[in-house]
Amino acid sequence: MASKLILDALDLKILKIIQGNGQKKLKEIASQVNLSLSPTHDRIRKLEKDGYIMSYVGLLNRKMLDLGLLVHCQVTLEKQNRKNFKEFEQAIQAFPEVLSCHLVSGNFDYYLMVVSSDVESYNRFYQEKLAVLPTVAHINSLFVMDEIKQSTELPIP
Template sequence: MKNSYNELDEVDLRILALLQDEGRLSNARLAERLKLSETPVWRRLRRLEDEGYIKAYQAVIDRKKLGIGLVAFVRVTFANHAGEQPHQFEEAIQRIPEILSCHNVTGESDYLLQVVARDIESYGDFVSTVLRRLPGVAEIHSSLSMREIKSSNRLPMPGRQN
């Protein structure tokens, strides 16, 4: 079983790149773009899924059209790192849809969150009723996005020029 991108060949990387750009490509269209027959492309695609290179397929939705106008980057600091609180915090984060990402980071804070909300008022409510009540949270520092310059989930493919 392959578990390192170093073991992926150029065709595998091209499949991943094409699907990042257009996740709804049919196997036939994918094979056409790769200039290969459908069966080998289907096998490669299944292998990339089975080995976890492709975790899921999803649509990219315009958050503003859903009325989600605010993005906040939130630094969370713990007073005490011992015991179960960090683990409980991380489990709780998984169940909160407003938190798009959570990273355990180095530096002055322990975690960096990306949070979305309808507006500043709803974000304030979220901080008061959700974030401050999470296990272990001692300090919260928010930076609100004034303007989004780039937002992407697309990863650079190893060995490919951008």
């Protein structure tokens, strides 16, 4: 990542537009920020180069893909040392069921968000992948009953 760019109001507006719809055409973005195509394009490329725009993705409906069960897992390691953290983090990278994994402070070490088709398939993931990791001491699974808010958009001022 290059040096941190100082963002102006136009950059922030461009970021808001892109995070709301990553497929928006350059012409539409330029029109919305009241700039011509070339400077708009240059600003977007600079935002990408400087790491403000990490990637462009499509958000899928997990329920339509038979991944309707969302589980939050609190994972505690056997011992909190650099070797165990590294080993656990490397193993988690290989599990497509894990949407996110965060090292946290508090009563447990990692907070995971896991998707599955149902309780039985989650149980298989739990027993065959997560619980058998040698560094794992305890897992607390929280089954999501209903999603009240879900967003990928950051609160850009």
